[in-house]
Amino acid sequence: MTNWKEKDENYWREKLSAEQFEICREKGTERPFTGEYYTETSPGKYVCACCENTLFESDAKYDSGSGWPSFFAQAEENGIDTETDTSRGMERTEIMCSHCGSHLGHVFPDGPKPTGLRYCVNSLSLKFEPEADESSC
Ligand code: FE
Numbered sequence: 686m687t688n689w690k691e692k693d694e695n696y697w698r699e700k701l702s703a704e705q706f707e708i709c710r711e712k713g714t715e716r717p718f719t720g721e722y723y724t725e726t727s728p729g730k731y732v733c734a735c736c737e738n739t740l741f742e743s744d745a746k747y748d749s750g751s752g753w754p755s756f757f758a759q760a761e762e763n764g765i766d767t768e769t770d771t772s773r774g775m776e777r778t779e780i781m782c783s784h785c786g787s788h789l790g791h792v793f794p795d796g797p798k799p800t801g802l803r804y805c806v807n808s809l810s811l812k813f814e815p816e817a818d819e820s821s822c
Contacts, residue, residue, distance in 0.1 A: 689736045689785035701735065708809045709735055709787040712779070717752025720808025724748075729815040730760065731806075736785035740764055740811065741804065749796075749803055754811065756804040757796045765804075767792065780804060 697710050707713040717723075722731070731741040731754070741756045749755035759765045763783055770779040770791065780789045789810045796803035 712788040715807045722754045722808040731811045733782040734812045735787040738784040
């Protein structure tokens with residue numbers, strides 16, 4: 686099994702686009718209403734752009750109005766790590782992929798039921814895998 690946390694900076698610079706590297710590995714934030722997925726509503730799953738760990742299901746995606754992809758739950762327990770982030774004069778909870786440590790965004794306590802959580806995620810931290818269309822088989 687790949688130990689993603691052992692991958693060094695050079696590995697990620699080669700694998701990711703410059704924009705993705707800045708967000709995923711240097712904790713950047715994409716501008717709201719610019720990402721690929723904030724309006725995406727198709728069924729499927731969202732995996733980590735760096736290591737393809739499953740992070741979110743489309744069932745838990747909703748439009749928060751923030752301009753970033755938003756989810757009220759993570760797909761699998763332990764798929765996401767959290768850490769307190771005090772940058773920019775705010776106290777927020779950063780979310781990271783538990784497999785590779787990639788920065789995803791933040792989680793806030795103002796989401797909808799049933800969890801009351803809002804996972805606010807950069808599109809560039811995600812890769813969408815649409816559900817297979819079984820009607821065409
Ligand atoms: Fe990952």
